[in-house]
Amino acid sequence: GAVVSQHPSRVICKSGTSVKIECRSLDFQATTMFWYRQFPKQSLMLMATSNEGSKATYEQGVEKDKFLINHASLTLSTLTVTSAHPEDSSFYICSARTLAGSDEQFFGPGTRLTVL
């Protein structure tokens, strides 16, 4: 099956720093990648939809200047949390949709961000 990786799997940083999370589709090309956030005991909430070569589409309430998304290739999308604060601590998960065939989304293993 299709494999999506995320790096890092866990990051702890100080308040005010920026953190970059990478999402890669390892064995397929993904025209679209999605970024989700999940707080403890809550559901996944879509943050933005990232299309290769174009600007990301952000969901209502998600600050595009704070959560910078870059989708420079068909296998890589990055999410940068700028000037992170403790309330940004969460589980960030990406998913990728294949270029052709099934419309299924394949999820990465997630990145746990803790901002001190």
Add this chain to the structure above:
Amino acid sequence: RKEVEQDPGPFNVPEGATVAFNCTYSNSASQSFFWYRQDCRKEPKLLMSVYSSGNEDGRFTAQLNRASQYISLLIRDSKLSDSATYLCVARKAAGNKLTFGGGTRVLVKP
């Protein structure tokens, strides 16, 4: 009101028993439905799609009731490894974004 709602549980299930739970959705434009399974601190994984006529995959049976706007999942002969959070997911159109419910936690005990 959340677009996709689930009973958070937990459902405590004896090993070997049957458990069933529902999910309701508010957007009548939703066309496709899925059940995902999420283990603690892990990513969600697709369990099964839900078809209008109902469908079965081994010990798992999914049903869709469009008139009442709910989806159900039934697990037969529960195994300890079935312990997880089950996420109900709706999608409005092919290629569109997925909307997740809050999840139903199932704990299967010996």
